[in-house]
Amino acid sequence: MSNAATSWPALEWESQVWLPTTGFGGGRYKAAVPPLIAMLTPQPSAEAAEAASTAANALSRFDAELGHRVAAFAPVLLRSESASSSRIENLTASARAIFSAELGAKGSRNAELIAANTQSLQAALNLSAGLSSDAIRDMHRILMAGQPRHTPGEWRDQAVWIGTRADSPIGADYVAPDHVRIPAFITDLVAFATRHDLAPLTAVAVAHAQFETIHPFSDGNGRTGRALAQAVLRHRGVTENVAVPVSAGLLADVEGYHQALTAYRAGDVSPIVLAFANASMRAVSNARRLIADIDEIQRSWATRLTxxxxxxxxxxxxxxxxxxxxxxxxxxxxxxxxxxxxxxxxxxxxxxxxxxxxxxxxxxxxxxxxxxxxxxxxxxxxxxxxx
Known part of the structure; x- marks a missing residue:
């Protein structure tokens, strides 16, 4: 591991006691304690830093070059980002089902969830000028509306973990920080995300990875975290007109994306920065293709409508x-x-x-x-x- 990679602090761990409601199977487990990052400066490898700079320029150029007319396609790109972000978590639906769900059609639960994700993304963009803990909670509240079991807009009050067992964090691959730490960690994250002295795409990638590490909600963390990434892109002025579907770029290597999150927790920021840089380049290329396809369709309409x-x-x-x-x-x-x-x-x-x-x-x-x-x-x- 390079010196640049090791300059970022790895997770620490603290012992917690698991007391199941059944009274059986209790014991101790280790919960993550992420570093406070508000005053830290990530130093990705030269390769990752260069890729992030190139990608940020490509995002800004796409937004600026086509800004005068991409705004007309902004809803389409926003829904594409929503669908891609949801698909990372195996929530899929056709474009027809998603657009129909937004008009109140029933029949596809996935489409309804993706439609809610679209609303959350729009909220993220609307709130980007004033990023705050409350803004993040608002994103989640909109995303999880109609799912009271997951307390929309409220920090979790229980342990969450990644592992093979659903009933216990003991032996889990990863246990997120104890819930009492969440408000302080989110305040620290917001302070980091709103800094203007960091390379923008590096800041976006690290802020997203830190959010996923904190895992502040009982569900919907991935989609909320990717909405946050769009908000930080807008806050930093990388994009001003549209939500470039970066999650669509992450879809090309979901396993690599998850491995990059794991590397971040071990103290290496380079993989997550590279993941976001590569995803951004894919997103720009793919979005340009989509707009070209829509242009061609519209030209054909002009010859048919008499x-x-x-x-x-x-x-x-x-x-x-x-x-x-x-x-x-x-x-x-x-x-x-x-x-x-x-x-x-x-x-x-x-x-x-x-x-x-x-x-x-x-x-x-x-x-x-x-x-x-x-x-x-x-x-x-x-x-x-x-x-």
Missing amino acids: VRRSSNAWRLLDIVARRPVLDAVTAARELGVQRPNAYPPLQALVDAGILTAKAERPFWRSTEILGAIDAFAERAGRREMPR
Whole structure:
């Protein structure tokens, strides 16, 4: 291990007593005690530092170059980030199911969870200017809404661990810090994440790894931690217009991502910095491909739609590109018209073969845009860099 790698303090451990509710199987276990990092400066290897710098520039360039028009696709990229972050934890759903769940459709629990993750990501971006412990709790509250068993927005009050046994932390591979330490650790983490003297992507990677090490909630830590990463990217000004789907880049090597978290806890920041740098480069490449695909689809729409130029059907095209599943209420709101006036432009797009109608529920969808988003998700799961 290099000197740079060993300059970051490894976890320490403290003995805790496990008292199961059944009264049987109690004993002692070791809980993690992470270092306080607010005043520490991570020093990744030269390779990792250079990769992080290159990736941060690529993220900023993508955001700036396409910022004037990527904002129109921001909802699509946000949902792609949400779906990718959820997929790391084996929560998968089609783009159609996710967009439909946001309109209230039932039937896919995973899609509902991913839709909640999208809302949490949006909250993270909204709160990025004022990152705080309360902001992190708000992200979690939105993410876990409807799951009171996991006390949305509240720090855990019990042990959590990674291991083969669900009923005891004794012998677990990793036990997160004792719950009484969480408020102090999160305050320290926020102080680190809001510093401006650190290389931005290195700060993002370390803040994320520290959050996952603290594991402050009883569930939803991975998705909340990746939402936090987006907030720190926005806070540091790396991105200003869109949530670049970095989690989609992490999908290419989930095992490597988890190994990097383990290395971080052992005192080596380089692997997690490299993981985020590589993920960011994949994300930019993949997102550019998605936007190019949507551009091509929109160009084909312009040749198919033959109604008069003053028709709201033309305005609806841009809406469909970022909201490929619509109901009449949403279409009317986006167009700024009364609901009855939304039906003619919707029908015009159906007649042009741009939208299809779902008879059993009043939804209209673009199979082409949904297909492009699903193709994005498929590319994200491949180990090779998307071209």
